[in-house]
Amino acid sequence: MLAYQCTLRSGAHQATLTDSSARIFKRTLATYLKRLTLTDFRSYPTLRFTPAARVCVFAGPNGAGKTNLLEAASLLVPGRGLRGAKVSELARRGREETSRWAVAAQLSGPGGLFEIGTGAVEGAPERRVFMLDGAKPRSQSEIAERLAAVWLTPQMDRLFTDSASGRRKFLDRLVIALEPHHAREIAAFEAAAAQRNRLLAENPDPLWLDGLEDSCARHAVAATAARAALLAGLNATLASGAAAPFPLVRLGLNCAIAEKLRAAPAVEVEDALRAAYKSARAQDTAQRGASLGPQKADLLITDAATARPAALSSTGQQKSMLIGIVLGHAALIAATCGAAPLLLLDEPLVHLDAAHRAALFAALTTLNLAAWVTGTDIEPFAGLQAACYRVHEGVIAPL
Template sequence: MLRLTRLRLSRFRNHHALDLRFAARAVVFAGPNGAGKTNLLEAISLLGPGRGLRGARVAELAEGGAGPWAVSGRFEDAQGPFEIGTGAAEEGGAERRAFFLDGERARSQSEIAERVATVWITPQMDRLFQESAGARRRFLDRLVLALEPHHAREVAAYETAMAHRNRLLGGGRRADPAWLAGLEDAMARHGVAAAASRRALVARLNAAMAGGVAGAFPAAHLELRCPAGALLAEMPALAAEEALRAAWAESRAKDAAAGATLSGPHRAELLFTHVEKAQPAALCSTGEQKALLVSTVLAHAALIGRARGFAPILLLDELPAHLDAGRRAALFAALAALPGQSFLTGTEAHPFQAIGAEAEFFALEPGGIRPAPLG
């Protein structure tokens, strides 16, 4: 089991200095709004790759909005203890973040992703089914990254090549066809790799939820609508790359007029359906949407456990308070069945009464944070 056993913060958000130790599989932070509960979950999420559960800029993470900050975590897994640290980089500008693994500077975020995976549910994600296709695509990419640490590199390389292509096409003069062809080749290679990973995860999530891995939560069926994914359903990856290159070469004039690349993996759309009701998630009630999100994340955590040998650390912000008593009990049962560690928050302790005696509780108060008995 991957476990976080110690968390240290320095000038992070509203926590000037904090050193917490954890021994349980479930850890609960309880306290009033504004006490810094979500900040603790965000700090844990930043010990993995990406911009954390808020997607915040590096400069926004510092106490008072300026200056250096640091987060470090001590973990244990089947290989033994290890430590990850992150914070504002001393070089490269205000938006650069440094990572350290056992005291040594990490070469890339992929190196961190190979050791730690975190998945979260926050109140802001309640809008997932009404937000843009881009929001759902980013949600899917976070899930893929937890299973395939190099996925972020493929997506970033695709988007970088596409941005260069868009600039060339919009430059107001005829662009070099050879240069465009080179960029379109890079887009095809990285785009097909990213689309294949997305497509594979969607299929595995659907199989897991059809198998009842989400327990008492309603199963969701996911559908990925993606030009590159559709090609992969019909032909090998190399042929799909060639088809994309040909399509982009043909659409240069149209894309130049639009000021953007109009088709490709960056236009992928992820759709959810409530299986039992055969109803699109966007038309379900708020409670049903929350339950579908929980079932998807639980199925994903189970997949990671089977594929990578450890379940991700789950960060559940204010989730139990938004579930009825039956679904709270189902959530706690599902968490107990997962071979992983969970961190939960709430303003009050009573929604956690059914979580079990093995959970650790911390009370956040104006004077700080302290261990506290449930109730």
């Protein structure tokens, strides 16, 4: 069933991306979502949806289930999805409340058709499992190697004025999309640091602390190196014009470990961190937390043209910068992996002026990637060539 094609033009505000971005995506193969099936997920008791085009727009009032649809797609890759929700929060609530839910999809990628499924585990409310082509993968990295997804949500509009913790989470999501093992490094550091904090309060054997501090140092350096590598690649991609005409930003990492890695090999930095943890035991006992580590880092975002911190820009400028970062990240994934990611944009037109709205439409139309986009009304999407749908009470109907 074909959906109505939104092909009206936006007059004088038409815009296109640079040749650099077009070349990147032209050299890659997109991964298309051919079918999405939901069972007891959020507001959907059951759903079987077959997109009619690589770019889909979902319109409907607040609470209709548009974001739930994008969240389901985001859960096809490792991680906690675009809302960062717990596994137990994803099951449908209502008269027939359940703790189990499932999301499954058929996709078409560079290697042909494949299927990914994920869902809650019976008796383990906070655990979810993956299936790849009907079999359990050896690790979630196998899933990440087949599919990447990047997204933009209204909550991310606060990135520039949010806490350092919020910016770290944003940065780590960008890293994980290209390096799935990064999630394990962060988790391993946090587990070792938490255990060290508990032991410091108990006056333990110093040898125990030596072992934990060795683990903290190794995982801290690995996580920081991955963050720095991602930022270097993303800055180079953005500087090439991959996200123009959206504002060019410069991304940096305010991190003591990153500073050390710029001046010395990783092995030397690990040794220095072990010594620093040992000398800081009294201080860390008093403050009940490690004074060093990747948990102290902050993502720096500045306007490349003016060197002004993005936090000082207007709301509209910040939204344009954020979209540029997301498109640049998608271009980096495409150039690195040879396959474009699935792009999920929840309410992307909020705060955008007509020129940047047209630029976004040009990107979605020109670039070889699959994108799902939401909005409360369909009219603002005039000018975007897409399959358009109305979402209402768990039903998706073509317009």
